[in-house]
Amino acid sequence: MSTQRIFITGGASGLGRSIALRFARAGWRVCIGDVNDARGAETVAALTVLTSHAHYLRCDVTREEDLRSASEWLASNWGGVDVVVNNAGVAQAGAIEDVELSDWEWILDINLLGVVRGCKVFTPMFKRQGHGHFVNVASMAGLLDVPKMSSYNASKAAVVSLSETLQNELADDHIAVSVVCPSFFKTNLAESMRTTDPGLRKALDKLLDRSPVTADDIADQIFQAVEKRGFYVLPHREGRQAWLMKRLLPRELYTSFMQKRTRKLRGHAEAPRT
Incomplete structure (x- = not known):
């Protein structure tokens, strides 16, 4: 079998970089797409230590045309692609x-429509090949109801719904789909996060830093899901619970639990700085 x-x-930083390195260690050809050229070059340098085929675009x-250019490069240089990871995302x-509604439009354009564009552009290639696998990175925020993050939650819930739909729609074309729903973990997502509440940013930073689950752990679970053609990737035990x-719980019990979490988060956000 070819590589x-x-x-x-x-793919140049955070979870995307960890995914790239994990697949490179397994000998895959790895192409990363990103908007940060400097980080792209750094990541490709790290990848070339692990695989003889690494490329940055x-x-x-x-921009749908950027994804079309990527598909054309992959078709021309590598004869196609086996797995597409729609990972790029931001937080609000x-x-x-x-x-502001402009922030809603910003996050939906990247988190939701970015995944839609990736699936739309690469599905014809997968169908021509007779196989393929989409890995769409959502979040536990897409399955749960994290307070004060309605735009982020909605964008990720839509990615979950899209992935569930495509799992059914593309099955007869031998195209697999996985959806990744991590909870908080240490990454550079906070760099691009927009927030109207500085205290909330501080509270979220603490949650990210305290997570025992790393980007490398999640990348390893994604690798396993690709091998097994698994659908849900839920890396955090607390999130799964x-x-x-x-x-399973009656709605009123679950909402009571989430409202307590909301008050706790609000308390962290409003705590005086020392």
């Missing part, structure tokens, strides 16, 4: 009455 090929959006997921936090509660 397998993977393309990862947002400038790719803005808000704030109370519903405070967040909360999702189980949401599905």
Whole structure:
């Protein structure tokens, strides 16, 4: 069997970089797309230590033409691609009455439509090949109801719904789909986060820093999901438990639990700085 090929959006840093390195260690050809050329060059340098085929493409997921250029490069140079990871994403936090509609449009254009564009552009290639695998990076925020993050939650819930739909729609074309729903973990997502509440940013930073699950751990679970053609990738035990509660408990018990979490988060955000 020829060496397998993977393309990862947002692949120059954070979870995307960890995914790239994990697949490179397994001998895959790895192509990363990103908007940060300097980080792209750094990541390719790290990848070339692990695989003889590593490449960086400038790719803005808000531009369908960038993704089309990536698909054309992969077709011309590697004869296609086996796995596409729609990973690029941003965060936004704030109370519903405070967040501008322009911020809603910004996050939906990247987190949701960026994934839609990736799936739309690469599905014809997968169908021509007779196989392929989409890995769409969502979040536990797409399955749960994290307070004061309505735009982020909605964008990620839509990615989950899109992935569930495509799992059914593309099955007869031998195209697999996985959806990744991590909880908080240490990454550079906070760099691009927009928020109307500085205290909330501080609280979220603490949650990110305290997570025992790393980007490398999640990348390893993604690798396993690709091998097994698994659908849900839920790396955090606490997140899996909360999702189980949401599905099985009466709604009033679950909402009571989430409202307590909301008050706790609000308390962290409003705590005086020392």
